[in-house]
Each structure stands twice: as structure tokens, then as C-alpha cells.
Amino acid sequence: MADNLRNVLRLWKLYARMDLNWLLQDRVNVIIVILSETLSNLASMAGVLLLAVRFGGVGGLSADEVLFMLGFFELADGLGWMLFGNYNVIHISRRIGRGQVDHMLIQPRPLWMQLLTEGFMPFSGCHGLIIGIILTVISVSGLNITLTPVWFLLLVYYLIIHIVLRLSQSVLYGSMAFWKPVACEEISTMILDLNNQLGKFPLFGLPKPFTALLHTVLPIGLLAYLPALALLRELGKETELALPFLVAGVFVTAALVCFQKGLKHYAKYSCNRYKEMGHRC
Numbered sequence: 001m002a003d004n005l006r007n008v009l010r011l012w013k014l015y016a017r018m019d020l021n022w023l024l025q026d027r028v029n030v031i032i033v034i035l036s037e038t039l040s041n042l043a044s045m046a047g048v049l050l051l052a053v054r055f056g057g058v059g060g061l062s063a064d065e066v067l068f069m070l071g072f073f074e075l076a077d078g079l080g081w082m083l084f085g086n087y088n089v090i091h092i093s094r095r096i097g098r099g100q101v102d103h104m105l106i107q108p109r110p111l112w113m114q115l116l117t118e119g120f121m122p123f124s125g126c127h128g129l130i131i132g133i134i135l136t137v138i139s140v141s142g143l144n145i146t147l148t149p150v151w152f153l154l155l156v157y158y159l160i161i162h163i164v165l166r167l168s169q170s171v172l173y174g175s176m177a178f179w180k181p182v183a184c185e186e187i188s189t190m191i192l193d194l195n196n197q198l199g200k201f202p203l204f205g206l207p208k209p210f211t212a213l214l215h216t217v218l219p220i221g222l223l224a225y226l227p228a229l230a231l232l233r234e235l236g237k238e239t240e241l242a243l244p245f246l247v248a249g250v251f252v253t254a255a256l257v258c259f260q261k262g263l264k265h266y267a268k269y270s271c272n273r274y275k276e277m278g279h280r281c
Helices: 002-025 027-055 063-084 092-097 101-105 111-117 127-141 149-178 187-198 208-213 225-233 238-269
Strands: none
Touching (some): 002 027, 002 111, 027 063, 027 127, 063 127, 092 101, 092 187, 149 225, 149 238
């Protein structure tokens, strides 16, 4: 256990240094990438926020509460991107569909350690996290929230739930690329984009069957809406704590099972996208 922890820390340090080197050696491209990603993140939130400001709130939340919800989403999404955004770790179907799992299997490190560390980019990938922190601080300053140690523990809990849900969905659906590499190469990107597009909307007022669906089968309500309600209004009910944990547990279990089955299929058939000359179809 201690050896694994040391290896993880050492690899995080290595990838952080590589990320910093890229930033220092190619400043122009880095600035373009970071600026474009920042503008994209802000634009994706602008619609909901402008509606909330124009009408004094939306979906049962005030304008400041909507800003907090969006800030939380960006904070969690930015943290997940900083930890797993590099080398298509979070877009795992690309690696699978392109036959790049072979590259991972020959490495002298277990798969879980590679996936846990390779995506780390604390310098070029921290823009989303910074935006989330700024929006959250601004929104909290305009709200009557008592910031206690319990509140911060709850914030960390929901941040972890958000990241786990997005990663598990990416792995679960991305595992389809083991069987259909061409058709499913971008399926992780599609499910993550769906989460990004829908996860920033309040769900208040939807019929109960749709609300239940969006908190379980497609758990976009657990990414920001329910955490915002719990953190803002101190709901404190067992449902607000237990439901995200249970749903995340189901998705993680399903993702692990499907990924393991996919690896067995891959070990037998490999990736059928490559011709004898090595060219990918």
C-alpha cells in the first residue's frame, strides 16, 4: 500500500513537470488553449445565468443560488479535468477505440495506476478549477450561508461524487469501444458533453418521473442541482446524502464489470481497426 502511494505521488510529480514543461516551451499555444477553454466554459454557463438575472431566478433558485450551482459545477468539473483530462484518460473510449490499450498493457504499472496519474495536468488544466473557485466565492458572499467545517466536508463529498459519476459514466459507456471501436470511439465524449449541457440546469418543476430519471439513470441532477440545494438550504435529509452515494456506487460497479469484460474481449481479439500495414481504418 505504501509503495503504491509513493508510486502514485511520484507519477503525479512527473506528469506535473511534463505539463509545466509544455507550458513553458509552447506559451503561445498554451495561452490559446487555455483562453479558448475558459471562454467555452463561461459561454456554457451564460444562458442559465442570464435567464436567472433577467427573471430574478430560475427553476426555484434565485440568481445568486443559480450562480452558486454553476460555480459548484465548474469547480467540480475543473477539478476532474485537472486530474484526468490529459492523454484522453477521461475520454477513455478514444484510447480503447484507437487500439491504444496495448500501450498500457505493456507498461510496468497496473492499469489503475496509469489511469489515476496520466491525466494529471495541474498547470495547463487548472483554468476550470480557478473559474469555479471564483464563481463559488462570489456567490457565497451574496448568500446567507454559515460556513462550518461540516459544510466544507459536505462540499468535498459532493465534489467527489461529481467526479466519480462523470468518470464512471465515461468508462461504462466507453467500454462499448472494446466491441465496436469505430462506432464507439467518441462515445465517452458524447456522454460527457451531455452531462455538461444538462447538468447546469435546475430541475425544479419537472414531473416526478423525469426528476427521478435524471437523478438515477442519467444522474445529471446529482452533478450540481442536488448538491447546490443541500449546501445552500442545509436540507440535511438522508436522501441528499445517501442517493448520490448509492447511484455513484451502482455506476462504478457497472463500469468496472463492463471494463473487465471488455479487457477480456480485447485480450482475445485486440482492436480490429488496424490493417496488416499498421494503418488504422
